[in-house]
Amino acid sequence: MLEIKGLTATIEDKIILKGIDLVVPDGEIHAIMGPNGAGKSTLSYVLSGRDGYEVTGGSVLFDGQDLLAMEPEARAAAGVFLAFQYPVELPGVGNANFIRTAVNAVRKARGEPEMDTVAFLKEARAAIKRLSMPEDMLKRNVNVGFSGGEKKRNEILQMALLQPRLALLDETDSGLDIDALRIVADGVNAARGPNFSALVITHYQRLLDHIVPDRVHVLAGGRIVRSGGPELALELEAHGYAGLEAA
Amino acid sequence: MSELDFLDRIDLASVSEHPHRLAALDAFRAAGFPTRRDEAWHFTDLKARMRDFDWAQKGDQAVLALPDLSWAGVVLRDGIWDAASSRPAPFMSRLVRDEVVRAGSTALVALNAALGQDGVEMVLRDGEEGGTVMMVAQAGASAQPITPRYRVVLGAQATLTIIEVAQGSGAYVHDPVWDITLGPGARLDHYRLQDESVQSVHIATVFVAMGEAAHYNGFTLAVGASLARSEFHVALNGARGDVHLNAAQLLTGRQHGDVTTVIAHKAPLGASRQTVKSVIDGAARGVFQGRIEVDRIAQKTDGYQMNQALLLSPEAEIDSKPELEIFADDVKCSHGATIGALDPEQIFYLRSRGIAEADARALLIRAFLTEALEPIGESMARPLFEAAIEGWWRRAAL
Ligand SMILES: Nc1ncnc2c1ncn2[C@@H]1O[C@H](COP(=O)(O)OP(=O)(O)OP(=O)(O)O)[C@@H](O)[C@H]1O
Ligand SMILES: [Mg+2]
Numbered sequence: 211m212l213e214i215k216g217l218t219a220t221i222e223d224k225i226i227l228k229g230i231d232l233v234v235p236d237g238e239i240h241a242i243m244g245p246n247g248a249g250k251s252t253l254s255y256v257l258s259g260r261d262g263y264e265v266t267g268g269s270v271l272f273d274g275q276d277l278l279a280m281e282p283e284a285r286a287a288a289g290v291f292l293a294f295q296y297p298v299e300l301p302g303v304g305n306a307n308f309i310r311t312a313v314n315a316v317r318k319a320r321g322e323p324e325m326d327t328v329a330f331l332k333e334a335r336a337a338i339k340r341l342s343m344p345e346d347m348l349k350r351n352v353n354v355g356f357s358g359g360e361k362k363r364n365e366i367l368q369m370a371l372l373q374p375r376l377a378l379l380d381e382t383d384s385g386l387d388i389d390a391l392r393i394v395a396d397g398v399n400a401a402r403g404p405n406f407s408a409l410v411i412t413h414y415q416r417l418l419d420h421i422v423p424d425r426v427h428v429l430a431g432g433r434i435v436r437s438g439g440p441e442l443a444l445e446l447e448a449h450g451y452a453g454l455e456a457a
Numbered sequence: 458m459s460e461l462d463f464l465d466r467i468d469l470a471s472v473s474e475h476p477h478r479l480a481a482l483d484a485f486r487a488a489g490f491p492t493r494r495d496e497a498w499h500f501t502d503l504k505a506r507m508r509d510f511d512w513a514q515k516g517d518q519a520v521l522a523l524p525d526l527s528w529a530g531v532v533l534r535d536g537i538w539d540a541a542s543s544r545p546a547p548f549m550s551r552l553v554r555d556e557v558v559r560a561g562s563t564a565l566v567a568l569n570a571a572l573g574q575d576g577v578e579m580v581l582r583d584g585e586e587g588g589t590v591m592m593v594a595q596a597g598a599s600a601q602p603i604t605p606r607y608r609v610v611l612g613a614q615a616t617l618t619i620i621e622v623a624q625g626s627g628a629y630v631h632d633p634v635w636d637i638t639l640g641p642g643a644r645l646d647h648y649r650l651q652d653e654s655v656q657s658v659h660i661a662t663v664f665v666a667m668g669e670a671a672h673y674n675g676f677t678l679a680v681g682a683s684l685a686r687s688e689f690h691v692a693l694n695g696a697r698g699d700v701h702l703n704a705a706q707l708l709t710g711r712q713h714g715d716v717t718t719v720i721a722h723k724a725p726l727g728a729s730r731q732t733v734k735s736v737i738d739g740a741a742r743g744v745f746q747g748r749i750e751v752d753r754i755a756q757k758t759d760g761y762q763m764n765q766a767l768l769l770s771p772e773a774e775i776d777s778k779p780e781l782e783i784f785a786d787d788v789k790c791s792h793g794a795t796i797g798a799l800d801p802e803q804i805f806y807l808r809s810r811g812i813a814e815a816d817a818r819a820l821l822i823r824a825f826l827t828e829a830l831e832p833i834g835e836s837m838a839r840p841l842f843e844a845a846i847e848g849w850w851r852r853a854a855l
Binding site: 258259260261281282283285286287291292294297298300301302303308309311312315316319368372 | 801802808809810811816820821825826828
């Protein structure tokens with residue numbers, strides 16, 4: 211379970227998060243919507259431990275642990291996974307090698323046995339098939355020369371293999387064609403269960419047709435300004451964010 | 458130490474009276490150690506390094522394990538052919554130096570010619586396939602400069618792979634010289650691992666003379682020595698010669714590493730490709746000098762040179778000097794240089810996937826080197842080189 215209380219954060223002395231309160235219970239999927247520049251990516255980065263942000267107040271508990279005190283790799287080992295809004299290219303690093311290194315690092319940290327190449331490739335190929343991705347995705351360098359949509363699918367492939375407890379999906383639907391959108395949504399829905407929760411950041415109601423959220427929150431101006439059920443997304447689609455910030 | 462002090466240390470009585478040797482000794486005396494005033498040594502101050510050189514730092518050679526010698530090969534200990542450890546291929550023999558070795562173009566080659574005791578000769582007949590041989594130079598017990606000479610002659614269409622390993626312990630000066638002649642259509646794969654003790658000085662000079670359509674495929678990995686230089690002089694004397702000359706140097710602490718190449722296209726339709734990568738940590742300093750010469754007659758030459766440095770610390774330094782001297786009008790020559798640091802975005806991406814920071818850095822450094830390692834392909838030499846990179850990383854991370 212993720213519990214965010216009164217979280218405030220700055221970047222280069224600019225206040226971006228102005229007091230976030232948010233609870234995501236186990237097994238639930240929450241959507242976060244909100245205007246450009248509202249602080250959605252900032253929230254996902256602060257939760258995953260990226261450098262450059264200063265947390266000036268509040269707390270984040272993940273399964274009762276102080277998430278903010280942990281190194282990024284320890285958060286990953288604890289089960290936090292960020293699907294990046296802009297996945298990073300790693301020239302010279304093979305995708306299969308990268309994902310296997312990550313899976314084994316996480317398994318090791320959790321006291322589980324490491325996976326050998328053969329066992330890993332078997333799982334990776336099965337996941338690729340499930341997600342209807344091209345097989346050569348494993349052979350290529352990480353995200354290098356991938357199309358926008360392929361990069362997003364590669365994030366979902368990593369998620370499928372790392373099996374996180376909490377997925378932060380930052381606009382994973384942006385730039386996806388209709389089929390890819392369904393593939394990504396299937397990936398998330400397949401992970402759904404009592405030990406999986408997710409924060410799905412999106413601008414489009416369309417994704418939420420496929421991944422039906424338990425709650426929808428609106429983040430604007432560094433605060434959660436409204437929360438509701440899935441119908442809130444439909445309302446936003448119809449009326450926009452106008453007037454919400456003041457609410 | 459001056460050249461005279463340096464020569465004082467050496468048991469000159471043991472230097473052969475052969476006129477080639479005496480001429481070489483004179484040449485070294487006259488030239489002295491190169492200084493920064495020598496244009497070819499502007500970035501590498503050998504004289505200054507020799508001034509502080511502490512011969513007293515002795516190593517224990519017994520601790521050095523030989524690399525796996527599952528191939529045929531020769532081991533030189535402090536420059537002397539070690540018959541007990543060697544398993545020479547039929548075409549490898551002890552070089553009779555006085556007869557074939559002459560003073561060369563540089564002070565260090567002259568020193569090698571004057572003092573050299575042993576050498577190894579590899580001569581392959583036309584069409585002979587030599588397979589893979591190891592050439593191991595171990596050093597450490599010697600207060601004398603170690604000056605082996607290697608002579609490689611491949612007949613037409615002959616092929617050979619040489620895996621060269623230089624390693625040692627304690628303080629010593631290793632000054633090997635390679636004299637390579639490739640006949641028409643011959644192919645030499647030359648994989649060099651410089652893993653010397655960090656107190657040593659290593660100056661290697663490699664001469665390659667290539668016949669028509671000959672192929673030289675070289676890769677040097679330099680991880681050791683206090684000061685190291687690998688200097689290549691490759692001449693494409695016949696048409697359609699093909700050179701692939703890559704190198705990677707990994708430097709930390711106060712190490713100084715230098716890769717210097719001169720590729721002379723002296724015939725038409727030749728191709729040369731060079732990718733040189735430097736990874737520099739601590740207060741180490743890297744140098745790359747690469748000259749491509751294209752003679753008037755060498756039309757349709759295709760030359761490519763890429764030189765990239767990854768600086769891991771604020772005090773790390775790289776000097777790079779590409780030079781193109783082109784006298785033919787119908788050629789394609791390009792060169793490029795980049796200097797960068799590890800990208801924090803990439804490190805965070807890896808860490809967010811559970812990979813510890815040190816491992817993330819190691820992975821990115823290894824990725825940076827990938828292109829330079831291309832010449833060794835998936836050959837049996839690869840594990841040796843991967844292990845050396847891994848070992849450097851562990852040492853640098855301390
Ligand atoms: N390095 C930085 N320096 C200064 N300002 C920054 C920096 N990074 C982010 N910001 C600012 O922080 C604010 C929040 O950015 P963030 O990326 O969190 O928005 P977002 O809600 O994800 O927007 P979008 O919907 O466009 O992705 C923006 O005004 C942005 O310009
Ligand atoms: Mg964003």
